[in-house]
Amino acid sequence: MQFTIRTDREAQLINITDMVARAVEESGVEQGVTVVFVPHTTAGVTINENADPDVVHDLLLGLDRAFPKSPAYRHGEGNSHAHLKASAMGSSVTVMVEAGRLKLGTWQGIYFCEFDGPRQRQVYVQVLAA
Numbered sequence: 540m541q542f543t544i545r546t547d548r549e550a551q552l553i554n555i556t557d558m559v560a561r562a563v564e565e566s567g568v569e570q571g572v573t574v575v576f577v578p579h580t581t582a583g584v585t586i587n588e589n590a591d592p593d594v595v596h597d598l599l600l601g602l603d604r605a606f607p608k609s610p611a612y613r614h615g616e617g618n619s620h621a622h623l624k625a626s627a628m629g630s631s632v633t634v635m636v637e638a639g640r641l642k643l644g645t646w647q648g649i650y651f652c653e654f655d656g657p658r659q660r661q662v663y664v665q666v667l668a669a
Contacts, residue, residue, distance in 0.1 A: 540562040540565070540566075540663070540664045540665075540666075541661055541662070541663050541664075542558055542661075542662050542664075543659060543660065543661060543662075544651050544653075544659070544660045544661075544662060545657070545658075545659050545660075546653040546656035546657045546658055546659075546660060547656065547657045548653070548656055548657060549653075549654070549655065549656050549657070550599055550602075550603070550621075550624075550653060550654050550656070551599070551653045551656065552585075552587075552595045552598060552599065552650040552651070552652050552653075553650060553651045553653070554589055554648045554649070554650055555575075555584075555649050555650065555651045555662060556589065556641070556643070556648040556649045558662070558664075559573060559575055559634070559641065559649050559664055560640070560641050562664040562666060563636055563639065563640065563641055563664075563666050564639065564640075566666035567639075568636055568639065568666045568667070568668045569636070569637075569638060569639045569668075570636060570637060570638075570668065570669040571635075571636045571666065571667045571668040571669040572633050572634065572635055572636060572666075572667050572669070573633070573634050573636055573641065573664060573665065573666045573667070574631055574632075574633050574664070574665045574667070575631060575632050575633075575634070575649060575662060575663070575664050576630060576631040576662070576663045576664075576665070577630050577631070577651065577652075577660070577661075577662055577663075578630070578661055578663065579625070579630075579660055579661075580622055580625060581618055581621035581622055581624075581625050581654050581655035582625055582651065582652055582653050582654060582655070582658075582660055583624070583625040583626075583627075583628030583629055583630055583651075583652040583654070584628065584629065584630065584631060584632050584649065584650065584651055584652060584662070585598075585628045585629065585632065585649075585650050585652055586632050586634070586643070586647050586648070586649055586650070587647070587648065587650060588646045588647065588648070589646060589647060589648025589650075590646045595650070602624045602627065602654075603620075605623075605624075605627070606620045606623040606624050606627070607620060608620045618654075618655050620654070621654035621655035622654075624652070624654040625652070625654055628652045632649060634649070636666065
């Protein structure tokens with residue numbers, strides 16, 4: 540399954556847990572794994588807390604501090620900080636599927652991570668039976 544996300548800021552984390560859960564449900568797989576893959580070099584995907592929105596703020600703040608915009612970078616497009624952030628987050632996550640549902644912790648959610656927006660992005664979800 541593939542879905543499109545439209546981001547509206549340079550950097551943002553978008554909770555896509557419901558979209559991924561819907562893909563699992565539609566697959567009919569009861570036991571297995573699902574892989575969420577983002578095919579972009581300046582975007583990523585991660586699993587983190589979904590209860591307190593301040594966590595998303597703090598993640599973005601921490602990434603900005605770890606990978607600031609800098610004229611010292613050589614990449615001509617000027618978005619090396621976005622490439623670094625995307626590499627730190629990763630381009631995929633894998634989640635177990637049990638009883639036809641994502642096996643996430645109580646406070647966990649799956650987040651699409653935009654670092655070079657606003658843009659239109661793709662997310663791929665593959666559900667595999669055990």
